Amino acid sequence: MAGGVFAESGADLELVGIQKRFPGFTAIEGMDLTIPAGSFFALLGPSGCGKTTTLRLVAGLEEATAGRILIGGKDVTDTKPYQRPVNTVFQSYALFPHMTIIENVAFGLRRRKIADATGKAHEALRLVELDHLAARRPQQLSGGQQQRVALARAIVNRPALLLLDEPLGALDLKLRRQMQLELKSIQEEVGLTFLHVTHDQEEAMTMADTVAVMNKGKIEQLGAPEVLYELPRTAFVANFLGQSNLFTGPVEGTTGDSISVNVEGNRIVVPKSRAQRHSGEVTVGARPEKLTLHVTEPKPEAGTNLLGPGRVIDVSFSGVSTQYIVAIPGLGSIVVFAQNMGVGPLVGEGTETWVSWKVEHGFGLEDEAPRQPRFSSDTDTASIALEKKRALMSELEEA
Template structure:
């Protein structure tokens, strides 16, 4: 990754971390987090995201490289001298102190005696103004998490680091807190760097996501761009689900690539190919399950011309409320996953039924066929990480986001 953008709130230059046992947790990494951004480091356990965060915080010393906050080199500064604060999954609140005193703690350590208004304003920001005199054990997990954020923000750090802060919450509360954290970040305008293994969490909150794998950044960009235009099979599979179909390139032209698989010809936009296709070469044609339509074979004649299509047989179906998830065996290779919204359900779409799967060619993307098709998928052993035989694809340039002022503690 070669990002030379300057002037960002957080800038990592050639940062790496290798431990005494020769294990490299983070390979040399250049990364710029723009001022005022909500930035997510996303990846499976052991990918290097937490180690990267800890190096920014000063809790780990980098083996190589430099860390800049603004124009200031903080690589060798101890944690307490860096203009950053960290919120951990455990929250680390003082159980014997009231919520007011927990939030005021950082100010009192700095010798500030008049803290009432600042603490009150911060509790109002996290919508806990009525809970100031309670103790942490009297609050829910989500409320405790907001107290931890308020305690970190009251020192006006230049950067707020969040290390899996929602990991201890149940699903419904976690989704609620995702929106709350995004609201808080938007209101205060401070740079947030958030570490998570949860794809939905990263895409819901972050302006920019860096997908990490094996100590490297696989791809960096806005959530929608990563989802719609993955550059590696790891990103395609780790961010949601992808159907990846190995095919032969048969022709190119007019901004379109035609590929052949099991006698069927599929088309995809040349602009959505992560690697330059070569006629006669192999490519992985990818399509997301929710982009695919499914009709019973009796209705095949209604499928419009120009659609990518396969005939197949439903192998399994699962009703999950808002949609039904189908597994369809096709001659194109691995079974295809198809998600159909439960609007007008066709009672004939059951296991064993002959069907046609079809989709708009514009919804197809292309990847290098030399990669592992299973990279990024979750198995009983964890997440498959081997996307390619070589190093990860370099990340793209960091998008520009509005600036926001940060004040060092």
């Protein structure tokens, strides 16, 4: 964006029918997405889901195979990265090693011939509390400091849209939590539109106003973090964003505002308003922390789902809560999180227990839970490409 104009506020980002094909596989399949100005938007997904490709498309570092990209209503699809009012905080930070910190931060301003580039760069460094290191070289800084410099180098340009490509990935847990809060407050302070790409669901939920969960080149579900968490629509979202206990079975009865599902002889009731499908085979679920453990069989009561008896097969303590895994014949393993209100675990391994949760905490999915392998595959882009190529080859051979 030549001309030396500062964006006073963030701009909308609009992706219309974006498709990106690499030789051998499709990274993004017909994506439509609108990010309103001034919001903190997170693209969440496992590696290889196309989230980084989406970011690179917006930055102009990749060319879309089809579709349009609009920033602030202006079509930028055919423009070069240096012409877009967009700045990126790279995963590797990519701070120029031959320049001092202040030169790094002033780089973008100098290119746009903005007056008092150094002064503005110092201001940005003060925002990330690193002005005292302005004369150093990037390699003399710690990882966390480099990350903040990378952020300062991007926001000093007041881009209409700031792209964050897993910028906290290289930091240790404590620093990451701290930077999450800082990033959030900086975003509120400068009022820019942030598009944040991450595979860390906790990071996405703490920071973003809106989270889009991506899987296999598509957005599975989009919404506020609480909504996504409380009411996942697909099995992928239910499992990627936190954990879920999922049960599949036919709908056997419908009352005014709820459906009841028969899972291996057990009856699970889910409110109609929280279920995507109301007939046929459906998958319903509940979050582990909504579940309550009982050591004696409770009386069945309306408004509560009760499963059991089962046996506790694993207890693992994690500080604020304890995770119990309860095996119930016919239903498999059920995960229960219980707050550690007292001292020591509620029940030990091998104890006979019942599990219950309130009907209004359950949800019904629109797809069925896949028969999940024990470890979810965490494959990279290249191996996905290879897999798809093989699948295509075998398809061609069959034809």
